[in-house]
Amino acid sequence: MVIKIGITGGIGSGKSVVSRLLEMMGIPVYVSDIEAKRITHTNEVLRRELCTLVGPDVFQNGELNRPLLASYLFGDSQHAKEVNAIIHPKVKEDFRQWTLRKGDIGIVGMESAILLEAGFKEEVDFVVMVYAPLEVRVVRAMKRDHSSKELIMKRIEAQMSDEIKRNRADFVIVNDDETPLIPQVLTFISLLSKNNHYLCSAKK
Numbered sequence: 001m002v003i004k005i006g007i008t009g010g011i012g013s014g015k016s017v018v019s020r021l022l023e024m025m026g027i028p029v030y031v032s033d034i035e036a037k038r039i040t041h042t043n044e045v046l047r048r049e050l051c052t053l054v055g056p057d058v059f060q061n062g063e064l065n066r067p068l069l070a071s072y073l074f075g076d077s078q079h080a081k082e083v084n085a086i087i088h089p090k091v092k093e094d095f096r097q098w099t100l101r102k103g104d105i106g107i108v109g110m111e112s113a114i115l116l117e118a119g120f121k122e123e124v125d126f127v128v129m130v131y132a133p134l135e136v137r138v139v140r141a142m143k144r145d146h147s148s149k150e151l152i153m154k155r156i157e158a159q160m161s162d163e164i165k166r167n168r169a170d171f172v173i174v175n176d177d178e179t180p181l182i183p184q185v186l187t188f189i190s191l192l193s194k195n196n197h198y199l200c201s202a203k204k
């Protein structure tokens, strides 16, 4: 039996940092942003559907035109729904296959900013939310992506509010540049271990 942890939180909250810590503890994490891009590059059906929806320029020399898809997706909530309806079911199925390939590993993680919005919650057993205040997230994301505040805010507006995320999560990790992060990750893992004897095998 494999226990699946969903790692969510808004853009810039620090999900990738938490995922890296989990990986260091021997817990493999499926990073949805990366895998969604791989699937978008390799799945012919998906590529055709995106071209029909967004236009042929969504691929240039075979490569995904990320700025174009981003402005289409984040510019209009109906567009976001349509793009998500094409990509998310394939990511979900890919995660199932990825988990099966991992075998009897104890625990795996799925990292996604939009875990709850995309319906990935039903694929996991527990949801951990990584929380950081909005202003901290915006500054981090601007710095990391060399992006403008306006573009980051567009993405945030396409995501569920922190308040709703927090209510739907089983565990919250605060990553606000003040609260120490590693002890919280350890507490989370040890809480899971206490409630699920299966988890011990993941730390072998």
Ligand SMILES: CC(C)(COP(=O)(O)OP(=O)(O)OC[C@H]1O[C@@H](n2cnc3c(N)ncnc32)[C@H](O)[C@@H]1O)[C@@H](O)C(=O)NCCC(=O)NCCS
Pocket: 010, 011, 012, 032, 033, 036, 037, 040, 065, 066, 067, 069, 070, 073, 080, 083, 084, 087, 088, 091, 112, 113, 114, 118, 155, 158, 159
């Ligand atoms: C629009 C795209 C091309 C922008 O690529 P880019 O390299 O600039 O950003 P990246 O993929 O690293 O995403 C960064 C962050 O943007 C936010 N984001 C991405 N997609 C979405 C979405 N559909 N809805 C809300 N927020 C999103 C998340 O916080 C994510 O962590 C890309 O995000 C994409 O293809 N999105 C659609 C697929 C998707 O939903 N991926 C997210 C997990 S499945």
Ligand SMILES: Nc1ncnc2c1ncn2[C@@H]1O[C@H](COP(=O)(O)OP(=O)(O)OP(=O)(O)O)[C@@H](O)[C@H]1O
Pocket: 009, 010, 011, 012, 013, 014, 015, 016, 017, 018, 033, 113, 140, 141, 144, 175, 176, 177, 181
């Ligand atoms: N505790 C921290 N101390 C210092 N820098 C941090 C901390 N947490 C995150 N960061 C930095 O903030 C930026 C955003 O973090 P990260 O990439 O983990 O966010 P994310 O939630 O995965 O974002 P996204 O949804 O865009 O993928 C990164 O450059 C990361 O190195």
